[in-house]
Amino acid sequence: MFKKINWDALGVTTSVLCAIHCAILPLVIATLPVLGINIIHNPLFENGMIGLAFVIGTRAMWHGFRHHHQHLMPWLLFLGGMIFLVSKQIWHHFELALLPFAVVLIVTAHILNYRLSRRPRNFPIV
Template sequence: MKIKTPTFDIIALTSSLICAIHCAAVPIVLSFSSLSSLHFLHNPLIEWSFIGLGVVFVFVSLWPSYRKAHHRSRPLLIAAIGFGLIALGRLDLNEAWEIINTVGGALMVSVAHFVNWKLLRSSCKHKH
């Protein structure tokens, strides 16, 4: 069974949004003293897994869509900016810096997949 690129965009958009929610919510949840036992949620392995998953989805979804379907670089540029923000967040200057850049970057990657999905839908309509 072949999974089509728009399906990857929906999966990638969802995973990027989950990443943004995770990055925004974990520091807030951990700040409550009664929930401090949930510190395992602020695990670098989880964070790097989401980043790696995002990179995989860019290569599986955005790049083939660009090359084979719509030939527009906007989704790739938005994703690159998003990953750039995530990389800035990894500098770990302070907690607010990390949260703002990581959440912003994850949202940008989500937007890139949404834009790609919209471009694929419009290019499909023009081919018929």
């Protein structure tokens, strides 16, 4: 009846959608005010997206760590990505420099967490 949620796949998807959002938004910046939409540098929207990434990512990392692999590397990569995301909110003028690192670290954390969760317990990490 209910399907299990693959939190890593959801995390990768939201991270990629966030990257697309950040890449495409400048291209349609002139259109948004005409449509009455203001999500550009809207603190509520940006912080909400960061909060969503944190909740989904934390859930995925915790599940993988607790039930499958007990490796800290996915956690460390995810934490690094979240630090970059929060940093871009604090230092807006470095946003374009910080965001790619955030996305790469978070997506890498989810992919590693997924791979570690799917390998046999006695299989070495490569």
